[in-house]
Amino acid sequence: MKILAGDIGGTKTELAIFDVEQPAVPLFSARFLNREQDGFISMLLNYMRELDIPIQAACFAVAGTVRDGWTRMPNLAWELDEREIRIALRIEQVTLINDLAAHAHGMLTLPPEQLMVINPGVPDAHGNLALIAAGTGLGEAILFRDRQGAYQVSASEGGHADYAPNNETEMELLRYLWSRFGHVSWERVVSGSGISNIYDFLSHTGQYSEPVYVTSHILEATDRAAAITQAAQKGESHRCIEALDVFLHNYGAAAGNLALKSLATGGLFIGGGIAPKLAQHINKGGFMRAFNNKGRFSEMMANIPVKLILESKTALLGAAVYATKTTSH
Incomplete structure (x- = not known):
C-alpha cells in the first residue's frame, strides 16, 4: 500500500511516496520552489502524473x-482544503496537519545519529518534550x-506570540520593529526574515562596520538571511557577526520560554532549516545562556536536555508516519 506525504513550507514543498510498511524510507521524492508553481493542486497533480503510482492515502504537513x-x-x-485535494487525487483519505506536529511525529522516529546534543541535561523519563523550529517562520509544538x-502531539502558533526583549539592544530592536510592523512577534526576530530584520536594525544604528562589497552582495541576494549568515561565518562583516549573535541569543530565549511553558523536562528539540547550518555557533554558548536565563x-x-535535529526531512517523515497510523491497512 502506497501513501503520499508532503511538507509544505513558506518557501518550498517536498513530496514523496512511501510504502505503508516502511514509512521512514521514501520511495520517490521531489522538491519544489513554491514561487515557481501555479498553485498546490496543480503542482501535486503534475507530480502524480509524472510518477504514475496509485496511492491510497495522503498526509500533508503545512x-x-x-x-x-x-x-x-x-x-x-x-x-489548502482536504476536500479539494481528495477530489483532485481521487482518494478518500487526505489529511492536513500542522508542520510542527508532523515534525514532532517524525522526531520520535529518528535514530540517535540524527540528533546533536547541545546540552545533555538530566532528562526526566516521564517528562514532556517540546520542539521549536525556525525557518521561513517560527514553529513550536x-x-x-x-x-x-x-506522547500526544499538540501543535502551536507560539511563534506569533509577543516578542520579549532581554537587554538594551533588544529593547531598541523592538522599537525599530514596532515602527515597521506594528505588532512584533517572535517570528519577526527568530526566523529567516528575522535575521534580515536584525541586520536592517543594526544597519540603522550605524554602530557596526561592514565592507561595501558585503553590503552590496546582501542587498542583491535572493536569500538575504543566507548571505548575512555566510558573511558572518566568514568573518567578513562585524554587522553580520553581531546580527547572527543577536539571532542566536533570541533563538535560545524563545526555546527556553517554550521549554518553561510546556515543562519540557524530557527535552527541548531544535528543528527547522536554519539551526543545522549554525550548529557550531549554537554550541559556542550564547544560545544556551539565553535558554537558561x-x-x-x-x-x-x-537540567533540560537540548538536542538539535539534523535530519532535514523530519516533517516529511512525520507526515508519512501520521498517515500510516491513521490508515486502515
Whole structure:
C-alpha cells in the first residue's frame, strides 16, 4: 500500500511516496520552489502524473493552523482544503496537519545519529518534550506524556506570540520593529526574515562596520538571511557577526520560554532549516545562556536536555508516519 506525504513550507514543498510498511524510507521524492508553481493542486497533480503510482492515502504537513481540514498559510498565498485535494487525487483519505506536529511525529522516529546534543541535561523519563523550529517562520509544538507513556502531539502558533526583549539592544530592536510592523512577534526576530530584520536594525544604528562589497552582495541576494549568515561565518562583516549573535541569543530565549511553558523536562528539540547550518555557533554558548536565563528557574532550565535535529526531512517523515497510523491497512 502506497501513501503520499508532503511538507509544505513558506518557501518550498517536498513530496514523496512511501510504502505503508516502511514509512521512514521514501520511495520517490521531489522538491519544489513554491514561487515557481501555479498553485498546490496543480503542482501535486503534475507530480502524480509524472510518477504514475496509485496511492491510497495522503498526509500533508503545512506551515499554518489547520482547522476543519482547511488552512490559509500565513507566509504563502495558498489556501489548502482536504476536500479539494481528495477530489483532485481521487482518494478518500487526505489529511492536513500542522508542520510542527508532523515534525514532532517524525522526531520520535529518528535514530540517535540524527540528533546533536547541545546540552545533555538530566532528562526526566516521564517528562514532556517540546520542539521549536525556525525557518521561513517560527514553529513550536509540545509533546505531552500521557499515563500510558506515549506522547500526544499538540501543535502551536507560539511563534506569533509577543516578542520579549532581554537587554538594551533588544529593547531598541523592538522599537525599530514596532515602527515597521506594528505588532512584533517572535517570528519577526527568530526566523529567516528575522535575521534580515536584525541586520536592517543594526544597519540603522550605524554602530557596526561592514565592507561595501558585503553590503552590496546582501542587498542583491535572493536569500538575504543566507548571505548575512555566510558573511558572518566568514568573518567578513562585524554587522553580520553581531546580527547572527543577536539571532542566536533570541533563538535560545524563545526555546527556553517554550521549554518553561510546556515543562519540557524530557527535552527541548531544535528543528527547522536554519539551526543545522549554525550548529557550531549554537554550541559556542550564547544560545544556551539565553535558554537558561530564566531567573529563579535557571537551575531547572540547565537540567533540560537540548538536542538539535539534523535530519532535514523530519516533517516529511512525520507526515508519512501520521498517515500510516491513521490508515486502515
